[in-house]
Amino acid sequence: MASPSYDQAQAGTELPPRQYQVMRRDLVRYAGASGDFNVIHWNERVAKSVGLPNVIAHGMLTMALAGRFLTEWAGDPGAVAEFGVRFSAPVVVPDDDKGATVEVAGTVTERLDGNRVAVDVTARSDGAKVLTRARAVVRLR
């Protein structure tokens, strides 16, 4: 996928939507990489005991996938200058061979100075919006 130039990105430009699979092993790997070993991200017994339907993904993993959606589009992992989200629903990850799917989409809302654009991002899993108010400022070439 060729990354867009600043001149190509206009208000209303849609980023190509992506789907990311999240399995239990991804949660274990993210726990190790991030240092967040909260038990609700790997222990089904404890997750259910605190009222969750099952083990849930780290909110920061969901945000990281949405960040990857932006950096892959821009072609540079350093291109995201600002990124903020609200975690509106958990990504529930069953213990099977499919796990959960996170669907991410985005739209350029505004052209800014310095070759930057504002992007609104949406992320859904199992029919629920898992991120809301997700907005980024991305620098393009």
Add this chain to the structure above:
Amino acid sequence: MAINTAYIGRTFEPSEPYEVSRVKIREFADAIGEPSPLCRDRAAAEAAGYPDVIAPPTFAIVVSSAGSARVTHDPDLGVNYAMVVHGEQSFTHARPLRAGDVVVAQSTIEDIRPIGSMTALTTVTEIRTVDGEHVCTARSTLVERGA
């Protein structure tokens, strides 16, 4: 309200210095599926204009957590962590974190406010190099559900 509102505005001690390594950046990029060679290959990062391999944008949580731990581990703040969920998160980057950075994270409690039966705790964490260069501002809101 369970959380002590006298803490609003309080700035905590900075974290111990954290040295960003190429190995840790690669590990984090692998964990989130970020495929870019700029997170793995110094020559590729240099060709793109960076001094060394760069971290994905949300890697900053690894560093900012060290600062916000000073907040969340304060026994007098009165947070019940069994009831806490991550409500909001944002990052403003002056530049990407990169291998070789030695950074500290310092947190300030920006706000503590009720939302119905819940309490929201917003913390702003500044990430700076040990030389004083500002790299990233991380803002995090934790929500404590009512008991």
